[in-house]
Amino acid sequence: MAEEYEDEFDGPVKRFLFVNRKAPYGTVYALESLEVVLISAAFDQDVSLVFMDDGVFQIVKNQDTNAIGMKNFSKTYRALEGYDVEKLYVEKESMDARGLTEDDLLVDVEILSSQELGDLMNAQDVVITS
Numbered sequence: 072m073a074e075e076y077e078d079e080f081d082g083p084v085k086r087f088l089f090v091n092r093k094a095p096y097g098t099v100y101a102l103e104s105l106e107v108v109l110i111s112a113a114f115d116q117d118v119s120l121v122f123m124d125d126g127v128f129q130i131v132k133n134q135d136t137n138a139i140g141m142k143n144f145s146k147t148y149r150a151l152e153g154y155d156v157e158k159l160y161v162e163k164e165s166m167d168a169r170g171l172t173e174d175d176l177l178v179d180v181e182i183l184s185s186q187e188l189g190d191l192m193n194a195q196d197v198v199i200t201s
Contacts, residue, residue: 086117088195091126096141101129104201105147112154119195120151121188122180123162127169130161132177148178162188 089108093100112118122130129145136143151159159180166172166182173182183191192198 084115084117085196086119086194087111088119088121088192088198090121090123090192090198090200091129092124093201094125095129095134095145096136096139100201101126102144104199105144107199108151108156109154112151112156115155118154118156119158119160119191120156121160121162121191123165123188125165125169127161127165127171130159130176130178130180131171132175145177151178160188160191 089104089111091101091104095101108118108120130148131145134143134145148159151157159178161176161180161182163182163184173180
């Protein structure tokens with residue numbers, strides 16, 4: 072387990088890693104995961120976010136949800152920096168399998184291999200997958 076560290080004001084800080092694996096629409100998983108990320112960050116935890124499998128579609132530019140009658144929440148990912156959620160990662164293999172490049176994404180991310188993501192996950196206190 073990763074070593075805890077102290078926040079100068081509030082005591083122990085946990086490292087939370089949220090893994091988004093689901094497409095952005097059609098289920099509640101993506102939106103609810105985003106809400107939990109924002110809540111965790113509001114409590115001054117060390118929050119990271121990974122997009123893999125169809126979860127990479129959550130951060131693709133120019134999403135148009137009019138045809139499915141759902142609110143487009145993708146722009147909320149740009150607000151993460153304001154909540155000090157700046158560690159965003161995408162699995163390279165997931166992007167490659169879907170024909171996506173970094174230019175297709177609406178936020179800055181670090182692209183990692185599945186092996187590198189495994190190492191990142193092992194360094195966390197809490198890993199939550201949706």
